[in-house]
Amino acid sequence: AQSVTQLDSQVPVFEEAPVELRCNYSSSVSVYLFWYVQYPNQGLQLLLKYLSGSTLVKGINGFEAEFNKSQTSFHLRKPSVHISDTAEYFCAVISRGNAGNMLTFGGGTRLMVKP
Amino acid sequence: NAGVTQTPKFQVLKTGQSMTLQCAQDMNHNSMYWYRQDPGMGLRLIYYSASEGTTDKGEVPNGYNVSRLNKREFSLRLESAAPSQTSVYFCASRAGQGANTGELFFGEGSRLTVL
Numbered sequence: 001a002q003s004v005t006q007l008d009s010q011v012p013v014f015e016e017a018p019v020e021l022r023c024n025y026s027s028s029v030s031v032y033l034f035w036y037v038q039y040p041n042q043g044l045q046l047l048l049k050y051l052s053g054s055t056l057v058k059g060i061n062g063f064e065a066e067f068n069k070s071q072t073s074f075h076l077r078k079p080s081v082h083i084s085d086t087a088e089y090f091c092a093v094i095s096r097g098n099a100g101n102m103l104t105f106g107g108g109t110r111l112m113v114k115p
Numbered sequence: 116n117a118g119v120t121q122t123p124k125f126q127v128l129k130t131g132q133s134m135t136l137q138c139a140q141d142m143n144h145n146s147m148y149w150y151r152q153d154p155g156m157g158l159r160l161i162y163y164s165a166s167e168g169t170t171d172k173g174e175v176p177n178g179y180n181v182s183r184l185n186k187r188e189f190s191l192r193l194e195s196a197a198p199s200q201t202s203v204y205f206c207a208s209r210a211g212q213g214a215n216t217g218e219l220f221f222g223e224g225s226r227l228t229v230l
Binding site: 004006009034041042043044045046049090102103105106107108 | 223
């Protein structure tokens, strides 16, 4: 079984400040990792993903995440946020080689960027 | 380019009523999914369809049924709605078959309230 924990349900931050959204996962096998973003009243869209290779992954809108296998973490970072980054962010995991279709999501972190 | 389209966007039901949520995708994707989103719980998989003609239960299937009508369409039915089914429902699709590398395309959601 796999699970995802997002440690912060809400993260308030001022515009142009750096931000880190934390994600820890649990799985008995190797995993693929994802961050999805949900803007108000919209569906989710993929922000970035880690499948293999470099542990530092860059996504859209200046976000990046680092896969840390020893700490089973995949934290999302941005050096300088904008008002338009206000959204809910979901970390997700799927076990490698899983021919099934069970992508497991964390509970979400609401990023609130203040002027 | 419509992507994944869900109808209706909003619905209010009384306990015991039935309804069907419709989903269609125009990306020629093989796999389709229904999730529900509840505050603090992220997205939980209700049912999925790996290909036309097949459906499987996800994490929270009780109280729901699905139909994969053709490759484009995947509907979710509530036979006798309960207040616990008040939620936002998302349909998603994925290209390819075999091992899931997790990139899903989501609709904009259907907000259901059961009184």
